[in-house]
Amino acid sequence: MHRKDCQHTWHKKLDHRDPEAIKYMEMKNLATDLKITDCGIRGVCKTCVKGKMTRQPFPKMSFSKTQEPLDLIHTDVCGPMQTKTPGNKRYILTLIDDYSKYTVVYLMEYKSEVTEKIQDYVRNMKTKFKKVPKVIRSDRSREYVNASLKDFLRKEGIEVQYTVGYVPEQNGTAKRKNRYLLEMARCMLIESGLANKYWGEAVSTANYLQNRLYTRATGTTPFERWYGKKPSLQHVHTFGSIAYAHVPKELRRKLDEKAKEFVFVGYAENAKGYRLLDTSTNKITLL
Known part of the structure; x- marks a missing residue:
């Protein structure tokens, strides 16, 4: 159905190069014996769709805004670390409140401890704020998708949200938090000269400080949005001193x-x- 010199034929001859680039070459006379005729057929090249498709970029900010603490909790597991802590910990579990960005960190020996730690977190929230999280969002890792955790959250009336498979950007808040914690902890270990086995102390301290430092996401500190008062830094000392x-x-x-x-x-x-x-x-x- 296509002519031998139509845009579709040239597109195939030139190994599926962008049609606009081929038209530009003809218009500017950048090659000899290149003459394109319009066959009148319009359509999408299926080969290009299969071979070149990419994901649309994810927005840098979410369009849905939470209104108060515990509306939405992001969570993720980071690890295993190449070095165990003196207490045999190898994993980090983070739980980030979407509204305030206030983060709670648990150090774990095994991934299977996730259910126990989330139960502990929910009970602590009931004690502190007299309410439980409305939504907990995680990826589809086995430690989150299990009958015991699902049953506990269902009984507490907590909605579970899972990200789409192979799309870590949907859990970007938790992924970024893990990266920031490790970057800060790495700097603290380097500055202090302490051995890598003390990474657990460094991560916990990094999280304590990040909760009391300004974040652009909210325009204030996570501590103030979480507790309703400004944090004091009078007691802060240098890690490793x-x-x-x-x-x-x-x-x-x-x-x-x-x-x-x-x-x-x-x-x-x-x-x-x-x-x-x-x-x-x-x-x-x-x-």
Whole structure:
């Protein structure tokens, strides 16, 4: 149905080059013996569709806006890490509130702990805010698509949303959060000189600080949107710095040292205190 010199024939002869580029070559006389005639047929080249199709770019910002905390929670698992923590942790579970961007991080030894950690998160939200998340969004990984978790969320009245397979952009909030946490933790380990096995402390500290730092997504800090008040940074110290802790008199003799040297590795989330590391024993002391 096509002529030997029509646009479709030339498109095939030139290995499916963009028809507009071929027309431009003829118009500018960039090659000899190139004459294109219009056969009058209009249609899509199926070969080009199959061989060249790409996804449409994803919008940088979501068009749907949440109105208050716990309207939507993004979650993802990052790992396994190449180095285990002293507590044998290899995975990071993040839970990000869409409205405030406030993030809760859990360190896990196995992916199978996801159900337990999400249950713990939901119960904590009920205690703090007297309500549960409305929607939890994740990818379709096995740790999220299981009967135990589905049954728990159904009983709590929480809607489950899964992203489309092989489209990680739909869970972009959680993916970006994991990247930011690891980048910040990597810098903290490099600056402090601590071994990579302390990545868990670095990630937890990075998350603690990110919750108290400005984010362009909301124009304020996640902490303020989550708790309704501005965060204080008076207690912030440099990760990996030397810290001295007082030894109670009940734990020492007359001539024993009255202070012990530790390494500062973070903040206690559920208590007023610091996480201090004894590198000789890998034990954490809360003071």
